[in-house]
Amino acid sequence: MSRALDQETAASLKKGNPLAAYQAIANVLTSTYDGLLELEILGKSHFFEDGQYVLQDGCAAGISKLGLVQAFMVARQYLKDHLDGVKSRPADEILATTAVILLFDPEFLTAANTRKRLIQAQISSCGDARSRLDKEKRFLDSLLTSRLHRHTKSPTLWSHRRWLMSMFASSNLPTDVLGDLRDIVFVAGERHPRNYYAWCHARFLMGLDKNVNFPEVLAAVRAWCFQHHTDTSGWSFLYFLLNTKDGSNVGVGVSTFTQVLNLVSSLRLANESVWVFLRTLAASRLVGDEQSSQLRAVQSAVLETVRTPADQAVLRAAVDWCETYRQHGSTHAAGV
Structure with a gap:
């Protein structure tokens, strides 16, 4: 949500009950429903009755924008007082x-x-790492x-998740890498296209579990890229997978290259994202000269079907780049 407030919203802050707003929203965020919450911030176009700050149906919750601002003002003061030692509060309340x-x-x-410190303290005191994490x-x-x-693209939240998953690993708790990719990274990538932080987290997850089922991960990522073929971050992660120990053999590279090339050929795709992926893979050690010829x-x-100069330039640049770097035998300096 934007931190900028219009004049009407600013004036409305003087009304209402900030403490009630805080309690209502905090109750939603700390609820014990199964599954993830589906949160949305609702502006003045949505009707809230007096004293109402949340519209909820199961795990789906619409939060009043005005109510959230009021709740934030209360929460910020609570946290400040706690950290300054003015008024100490229980861990669950600070969470x-x-x-x-x-x-x-x-x-x-x-x-x-603050959440990191509280979670570490709770685990140290009660030993129930699984429940807390x-x-x-x-x-x-x-x-x-x-x-x-x-x-969805917050560097602070993704960094916090990286810390959290490291806590799972250090506590010898199992993690579901494929599930996290499908349910978290893929969804965040859809919510915010070309989501750099989400896909960086995907790379981190692949190093977290050495026993991950690589073929399943590769198939899932490839399917996501096919459905979001203009998303360069997804293609970049797919290329990353092909360059890992499990993916760095000619058979896997050729199979992936052929499937992507067939997609491009059938749909006459000319977007830069997929062609950057193809040109880089074609120039790499993962495929042979036959695949390079197929790319041309x-x-x-495809060049015969596109009309815009920009698309034509993308296609020509992809082949030129591939030929240049395949001759030099290295794509690492200018990869996806």
């Missing part, structure tokens, strides 16, 4: 406070770091996958 703050502002680093994962993944534009043939066929 609720920081949840409200991060819903309003996902880049509030102090709130994220699962609860944090549910809250965090709800923010990252909801229709909250700033949250498909490029010529």
Whole structure:
């Protein structure tokens, strides 16, 4: 949500009950429903009765924008008083406070770091790492996958998730890499196309579990790229997979190249994202001269169907680039 407030909203802040707004929104964020929350910030075009700050149906919750601003003001003061030693509050209450703050502002680093300290302290005192980490994962993944534009690409939230998954690993708790890719990274990538932070997290996840089922991951990522063929970040991750130990053999590279090239040929795709992927793969050690020739043939066929100069330039540049770097035998300096 934007932190900019129009004059009408600013004037409305003087009315209402900020404490009631805080309690209502905090209750939603700390609820114990199964599954992830589907959160959305609703503006003045949505009707809220007096004293109502949340519209909820199961795990789906619409939060009043005005109510969230009021709740944030309360939560920020609670956190400040707690950190300054003015008034100490229980850990669960501060977790609720920081949840409200991060819903309003996902880049509030102090709130994220406070949650880290509280979670570590709770695990040290009670030893129930699984329950505490699962609860944090549910809250965090709800923010990252909801229709909250700033949250899905938030470097602070993705960094917090990286820390969280490291906590799972250090506690010897199993992680579902493929599930996280499908349910979190893919969804965040759809919510915010070319989501650099989400796909960086995907790379991190691949290094977290050495026993991950690589063929299943490769198939899932390839399918996502086919459905979002203009998303360069997805293609970049697919190329990353092909260059890992499990993917770096000619058979896997050729199979992937052929499938992508068939998609491009059948749909006459000319977008830069897919052609950057193809040119890089064609110039790499993962495919042979036959695939490079196939790329030129498909490029010529697609070139006959496109009319815009920009698309034509993309196609020509892809083949020129491929020929240049294949001759030099290296694509690492200018890869996807």
